[in-house]
Amino acid sequence: MTIRIINKSTNSLPAYETAHAAGMDLKASLQTPLVLKPMQRQLIPTGIFIELPTGFEAQIRPRSGLAFKHGIGIVNSPGTVDADYRGEIKVLLINFSEVDFPIQNGDRIAQMVIARHEKVDWDEVEILSETLRGTGGYGHTGIQ
Template identity: 65%
Template sequence: MQIPVINRSRHALPEYQTAHAAGLDVRANLAAPVTLGPLQRALIPTGLFLEIPVGYEMQVRPRSGLAYKHGIGLVNSPGTIDADYRGELQVLLVNLSDQAFVVQDGERIAQLVVARHEVVAWQPVEALSETGRGAGGYGSTGSA
């Protein structure tokens, strides 16, 4: 799949780190480091502008290494870049640890996964089909 991209950053385009990786690592594009204190969040620019094909979304997901080693995640995970969005890709990081974390220019901050999606057409009905779970809510499948 080819995706049109404008790269206004000082860094290479997002890339796969291994032959079978699903996510492309995207880098911070910063004029100066950004410090995230405990429980702080910041919108980190990437310098990338994308044209996602209609029928697809680009999912922005956390990097497991940042999450495990430093408690850094994404507030809206996964984030979605829609096919009609043309602004800069920015990543909303959050520091869930008790230590400050410094985001450096060029640091790999998230991964991008392309996913096909369907467009929903609602079908109003008076009743839904029966299932074993029924109306059981959160945690209902593990209780006896």
């Protein structure tokens, strides 16, 4: 699949880091470094603009290493970039740790997965089919 992209940053295009990676790393596009304070949220620009085909979305997800090592996550994870959006992709980072987290231009801050999705038509009914699980929700199967 080929996707049209504009790169207004000084960084390379998003790329897969390994042969079987599902996500491409997104990099911060900053004029000056910034510091993400504990529990602070900040919208980080990437300088990337994309044109997705109809029926696809870009999912913006946290990087596992940043989450594990530094407590850095994404507030609306996964974020969705719709096929009709033409603005800059920005990443809403949050610092869940107790220490400041510096971010510099070119730092890999998130990953982007391109995924197909379906549109649905609703069939409004009075009763749904029965399943073994039924209405069992959060925690209904226990932990062991």
